[in-house]
Amino acid sequence: MRVALVTLATRNFLPGVEVLARSLKKNSPVFWNSVEKVLLSPDVEEYDGFRVVKSTIEEYPYAWQEKTRSCACKLKLFNLTEYDKIIFYEADSVCIRPIDAMLDEAAEKYHMMGVRGYPAVLSKGNTRDIDGVTCLCGDGWIVNKRLLTGKFHRFLKKVGSEFTSRSIKWGDMRVLNTALMRKPFNVGELSPVYCFMHKTKLGNPELYQKLKDDIRMIHFTGRPKPWEHGDLTMACLDAYRG
Numbered sequence: 001m002r003v004a005l006v007t008l009a010t011r012n013f014l015p016g017v018e019v020l021a022r023s024l025k026k027n028s029p030v031f032w033n034s035v036e037k038v039l040l041s042p043d044v045e046e047y048d049g050f051r052v053v054k055s056t057i058e059e060y061p062y063a064w065q066e067k068t069r070s071c072a073c074k075l076k077l078f079n080l081t082e083y084d085k086i087i088f089y090e091a092d093s094v095c096i097r098p099i100d101a102m103l104d105e106a107a108e109k110y111h112m113m114g115v116r117g118y119p120a121v122l123s124k125g126n127t128r129d130i131d132g133v134t135c136l137c138g139d140g141w142i143v144n145k146r147l148l149t150g151k152f153h154r155f156l157k158k159v160g161s162e163f164t165s166r167s168i169k170w171g172d173m174r175v176l177n178t179a180l181m182r183k184p185f186n187v188g189e190l191s192p193v194y195c196f197m198h199k200t201k202l203g204n205p206e207l208y209q210k211l212k213d214d215i216r217m218i219h220f221t222g223r224p225k226p227w228e229h230g231d232l233t234m235a236c237l238d239a240y241r242g
């Protein structure tokens with residue numbers, strides 16, 4: 001079975017790929033040594049230790065803010081048909097505990113898995129939904145072979161073509177969640193500990209207190225980023241400095 005860790009980065013986000021890689025090597029070595037590494041990018045040609053796959057914003061023009069247009073390039077992972085399973089993480093993520101469970105065969109009964117409802121953002125109850133269905137977040141996913149045949153990628157593009165770049169809220173994630181709702185896909189739910197937003201401690205302290213001793217991946221949405229100075233946890237700094 002071919003399993004890949006996939007991340008997305010523009011040239012100015014490459015420090016994030018380094019942080020992600022260092023933290024996984026140190027804190028989840030079994031996972032790191034079990035996966036191939038793929039970098040999706042619109043403007044990076046090569047990166048040490050990663051296979052680079054070109055993914056351009058022209059292919060995926062789904063965004064409602066110019067500065068986030070490149071985020072839609074992550075949808076190219078659904079066209080990586082040579083893999084049996086893909087684990088996707090944003091490049092501004094840091095591993096602080098093992099994530100070997102992301103390789104568990106039990107996850108293969110689903111088409112894909114992710115965290116639902118943005119449980120860690122700014123305030124309790126601040127979720128995103130489409131027609132009353134709580135959406136998957138874009139932080140981290142497990143994608144299994146049934147969505148890696150190329151067919152779903154074509155379906156995503158078809159769904160995306162129904163939106164204009166200025167009318168679509170949440171960009172790429174709106175396209176993905178809309179596509180997942182239109183057919184009977186079996187979508188599983190990941191625990192937030194596998195992609196935990198770093199602002200949760202202030203935004204949702206009850207959830208933070210409940211899960212803090214089991215958090216495995218931290219996603220640094222907004223600022224600061226793991227490679228910048230600022231109010232970072234010692235665990236993240238330690239993972240970065242290696």
